[in-house]
Each structure stands twice: as C-alpha cells, then as structure tokens.
Amino acid sequence: KALAPDEISHLALDIGGTLIKLVYFSRNDSWSVDDKGAKSPKGDSPLRVSCSNLDYPILYGRIHFAKFETIKVNECLEFIRSKKLLHGGCWHHEAPVSDKNVIKATGGGAYKFADLFKENLGLNLDKEDEMDCLVSGANFLLKAVHHEAFTYMDGQKEFVQIDHNDLYPYLLVNIGSGVSMLKVDGDGKFERVSGTNVGGGTFWGLGRLLTKCKSFDELLELSHQGNNRVIDMLVGDIYGGMDYSKFGLASTTIASSFGKAISENKELEDYRPEDVARSLLRMISNNIGQISYLNALRFGLKRIFFGGFFIRGHAYTMDTISVAVNFWSKGEAKAMFLRHEGFLGALGAFMSYEK
Numbered sequence: 001k002a003l004a005p006d007e008i009s010h011l012a013l014d015i016g017g018t019l020i021k022l023v024y025f026s027r028n029d030s031w032s033v034d035d036k037g038a039k040s041p042k043g044d045s046p047l048r049v050s051c052s053n054l055d056y057p058i059l060y061g062r063i064h065f066a067k068f069e070t071i072k073v074n075e076c077l078e079f080i081r082s083k084k085l086l087h088g089g090c091w092h093h094e095a096p097v098s099d100k101n102v103i104k105a106t107g108g109g110a111y112k113f114a115d116l117f118k119e120n121l122g123l124n125l126d127k128e129d130e131m132d133c134l135v136s137g138a139n140f141l142l143k144a145v146h147h148e149a150f151t152y153m154d155g156q157k158e159f160v161q162i163d164h165n166d167l168y169p170y171l172l173v174n175i176g177s178g179v180s181m182l183k184v185d186g187d188g189k190f191e192r193v194s195g196t197n198v199g200g201g202t203f204w205g206l207g208r209l210l211t212k213c214k215s216f217d218e219l220l221e222l223s224h225q226g227n228n229r230v231i232d233m234l235v236g237d238i239y240g241g242m243d244y245s246k247f248g249l250a251s252t253t254i255a256s257s258f259g260k261a262i263s264e265n266k267e268l269e270d271y272r273p274e275d276v277a278r279s280l281l282r283m284i285s286n287n288i289g290q291i292s293y294l295n296a297l298r299f300g301l302k303r304i305f306f307g308g309f310f311i312r313g314h315a316y317t318m319d320t321i322s323v324a325v326n327f328w329s330k331g332e333a334k335a336m337f338l339r340h341e342g343f344l345g346a347l348g349a350f351m352s353y354e355k
C-alpha cells in the first residue's frame, strides 16, 4: 500500500547486551532535503534511501536510527510510545493482535524483554536470528548505500567503491559487547567462524573500573588525550631504545600491553586515567584486529568489514585495528569500516519485513 507523507512504518529493534538499536522508515515528501535534516533528541540521524537495484524493492524516504542503553530499556519504551512508532504508524495498544502490533526484533533482548514490550506497549516481538540480521544488514548497506564502506589509515579516511558482483566472500567482524566473526559468502549464506569475549563490553567495563569514567563517551574522550607508552612495555623499553630488527619489530611496537605499569617508584594513583584508557583501547583493538586477521587467513579472505558500536567512528580505534590487520597480513588484507557500524542487526531485522 502507498504510504501517506510522513507515515512511519517498519519499526525494527536490535536489543543487545549493552545497547538497544532502533530503526524505522518514514515516507517523507521532502526526502530530497539533506539527510541531516530531521534530528531527534536521541541523535537520530536519518539515512535517505532510494534503492532500486535488483536485490531490493524501491524505497523512497528516510531510514531513522536511534539507540538507547539496554539498562535503560524504559527510555526506549517511552520513545516508541511518544513517537507512536508502530508498524503502520498507528497506535493499537488495546486492539487485538494484528500485524500492527507485531514488530521485528533481534538480539538476546528480543527474548529477555518480550514480556516487557507486551505488557508496556502491547507489542509482540517477532524474533529474528541475530547473525542472520547482521549479515543481511551488512549486505544491504554494502550494496544499496553509496559511500558506506571506508578504510582508515594514518588519519586518512577513504571510501571504498564496492563492486556488487565481487563482494563475496568477506569476513564480517561485529564488535559489540562481545565479538562475532562471520564468513559471508552471499545473501543468507554465511558461517560464524569465530568470536572473542574480549570486546566492546570489556573495554567499557574494565575502563570504567580503572578510570571511574561515568560514560562510554567520556572513556573514549579520555583515551584520546592519553599516551599508552607510559603504561605499555614497548620493544624499545626492553632493547634499550633499539628495534628488534631481526624479526621486524620496531622499538615502538608494544611488547606487553600494561607491562610498564609495574614501576616500584610509582604509586597506583601516579598512572593517569587517560593513559590507562588509551592502553586499554589499544590492547583491545589490537587483539580484535589480530584475531580477525587470523580468521581471514584461515579462509583466504582479503576483505574484513568491521561493524558494531565499539568502533563509534573513533579515529584511534580504527587506526589501531587497521594497523593490526596490515601488520599481521603484511599488507595483504584490508580492514574496512561501515558508516552505519552499530546498526547492522537492526537493519537486518528491518529488511526481514520484506521476506
């Protein structure tokens, strides 16, 4: 059916361990306006879409994005209530179950919070598998959205032109609270080949314990100001300032993350939180970059796309991951990032309305 101007449809949720991601579509006659046009208080930055390639139906309008902390799920309920975000845009709280009371949801929270959504909003969550959603979200973005993927090296961001006929296979690394690594061979064709429990949740949790930061953004900002060389033991610290050149290890290579925080002349308080935050970010980004590369190597994959909200478009995070992939692969494999990094699962749930 044709949507009226501004009518909202296709609300979809990805309820993860740390964040709830919400995606919805609005048909908007003023869709030719700049895509930063309509901003909601929650940092909602709509993506203007007009997809008409063979894989996707024709869509004219905006896809809106919002996120909430999972521990504050009530804020998400309130947002949905206040914006009357139901499938079809109508509010049917007291109505019997119809397709307007059913929304697509993925992530563990689609199970954990099913009763809460039912009791508070009268909404039934139609559950979609989170890995299926990650892959269909990534494939959609890579095929349908111009300037979605980019590389990031030495402070340089370069958009990558994706050839639709030469997209597969690739490794998708989603860095959320934990990390999933998927070998993607086509639409709906993939395998979860690996993962690691040392992910975004580890950075945020450990960072909070070590620095007393009150928010993730504060921790990121702190890491921006820090110097990891005060905390990390470098090859040069061990070799008296020299490289270990026989094995290509520069004096600036980290030999041991946090390995220098053992000085007898320093009290714990002498280690600055910004330096700790920087070492931690570097340690976790490096580790994920390395494990990703090893999995790419296992399957002969040259392209690794990184998603998940850990990245947050943060220069230092992307730089560290890129350097790790480049270093270990000797320049053979490429790390690429996605503009809609944290919304892959939610977009996949959104796409599943078309199934």
Ligand code: ADP
Binding pocket: 015, 016, 017, 018, 019, 020, 069, 107, 175, 176, 177, 178, 199, 200, 201, 202, 203, 204, 216, 217, 308, 309, 310, 311, 312, 342
């Ligand atoms: P999940 O689905 O597991 O919640 P996400 O892709 O949403 O995963 O990423 C969650 C991670 O993103 C957190 O562990 C943290 O590292 C990072 N993050 C980014 N922004 C925030 C934020 N505002 N609050 C908490 N964590 C955030």
